[in-house]
Structures are given as structure tokens and as C-alpha cells.
Amino acid sequence: EQETTTHIKVYWHDVYSGPSLTAVEVARSPSTNSSKTLFGGVYVIDDALTDGPDLNSSRLVGRAQGMYVSSDKDELAVLMNMNLVFTAGSRYNGSSVAIMGRNSAASGAVREMPVIGGTGIFRWARGYALGTTYAFNISTGDATVEYNVFIRH
Ligand SMILES: *[C@@H]1O[C@H](CO)[C@@H](O)[C@H](O)[C@H]1NC(C)=O
Ligand SMILES: *[C@@H]1O[C@H](CO)[C@@H](O)[C@H](O)[C@H]1NC(C)=O
Numbered sequence: 001e002q003e004t005t006t007h008i009k010v011y012w013h014d015v016y017s018g019p020s021l022t023a024v025e026v027a028r029s030p031s032t033n034s035s036k037t038l039f040g041g042v043y044v045i046d047d048a049l050t051d052g053p054d055l056n057s058s059r060l061v062g063r064a065q066g067m068y069v070s071s072d073k074d075e076l077a078v079l080m081n082m083n084l085v086f087t088a089g090s091r092y093n094g095s096s097v098a099i100m101g102r103n104s105a106a107s108g109a110v111r112e113m114p115v116i117g118g119t120g121i122f123r124w125a126r127g128y129a130l131g132t133t134y135a136f137n138i139s140t141g142d143a144t145v146e147y148n149v150f151i152r153h
């Protein structure tokens with residue numbers, strides 16, 4: 001099959017508050033709290049991926065499943081290690097891509113993360129994802145991030 005490049009735009013929702021959490025802290029170091037960087041914190045996610053920014057009214061297109069680890073002592077930056085599992089559309093449903101890379105989540109900048117593989121239609125995938133924070137609630141930790149994922153497969 002001919003190699004192609006697919007661009008997928010999704011909104012990724014970390015929900016730390018309310019009755020349907022999709023992000024949980026599972027480990028911390030003694031310094032996690034005292035440090036602005038949350039260094040040592042480990043978080044597991046099963047986040048909704050939607051086609052629009054509003055979690056309630058947008059269409060669910062998949063889940064982001066995996067974890068991130070706060071791994072920078074000097075600023076808030078995490079190692080993202082997650083699968084984007086697509087559940088909508090006849091073309092993408094059942095396929096996934098794996099993302100692993102550094103995410104300076106609080107920087108305000110666009111963060112680039114490598115796509116390191118995939119399954120289904122995305123077998124042999126490589127590429128990159130650009131994450132841009134769309135909304136962040138500092139009191140709950142809830143966040144919505146726009147991900148533009150460019151996948152060669
Ligand atoms: C989404 O729905 C939940 C539960 O129905 C509600 O608590 C929340 O305020 C809604 N969020 C938005 C942005 O509308
Ligand atoms: C996605 O695939 C699953 C498993 O084959 C199926 O149950 C589901 O209905 C499909 N969803 C959509 C939106 O096509």
C-alpha cells in the first residue's frame with residue numbers, strides 16, 4: 001500500500017474533578033507537593049478525545065490512554081506516554097497511534113511530541129503531534145489540549 005500522511009485534529013480532555021474522572025494521580029515523591037514542577041508525580045489517563053473543544057457537546061472520537069510523569073526538576077514538563085485509540089469513523093475506528101515525548105505542559109507554547117508507532121490503519125506509523133493548551137482550570141487541574149497529529153503510515 002502507498003505511504004500516506006494523515007492529519008488528525010482532536011481535543012484531549014484531562015478531567016480531575018467531578019463524578020467522571022479521567023485523570024488520576026497514582027504516585028508522588030515526598031517533594032511532589034512542595035515543588036512547582038510536581039517532579040516525581042505519576043498520572044494515569046483515560047481521556048476523551050473529541051472533535052471540538054467542548055467536552056459535553058462535541059463528538060467523542062477516541063480515548064487517550066496511558067500516563068504522564070513529571071520529569072523535569074526545574075520547570076513543569078512531563079514525559080507523555082499514551083495511545084490515541086480511535087473509536088469513530090469507518091476509517092479510523094479500532095486503530096491507534098502511540099505518542100511518547102516531552103511536554104512542557106505549562107509553557108504556553110506549542111509542544112511537539114513524537115508519534116512512535118501505530119496499529120490498524122496506522123501500522124508502521126511515525127510522525128509528530130503538536131499540543132496547544134485550549135483551556136486550563138488552575139483550581140481543578142482540568143485541561144483541554146488541542147492536538148494536531150501528523151501521521152505517516
Ligand atoms: C459538562 O457537563 C457536566 C455534567 O453534566 C457539567 O457539570 C459541566 O458544567 C459541563 N461543562 C460545560 C463546559 O458545559
Ligand atoms: C467501532 O468499532 C467497534 C468494534 O468493531 C464497533 O462496535 C463500533 O460500533 C464502531 N463504532 C463506530 C462509531 O463505527
Ligand SMILES: *[C@@H]1O[C@H](CO)[C@@H](O)[C@H](O)[C@H]1NC(C)=O
Pocket residue numbers: 017137138139140
Ligand atoms: C474551575 O473549576 C471550578 C470548580 O469546578 C469552577 O468553579 C470554576 O468556575 C472553574 N474555572 C474556570 C475558569 O473555568
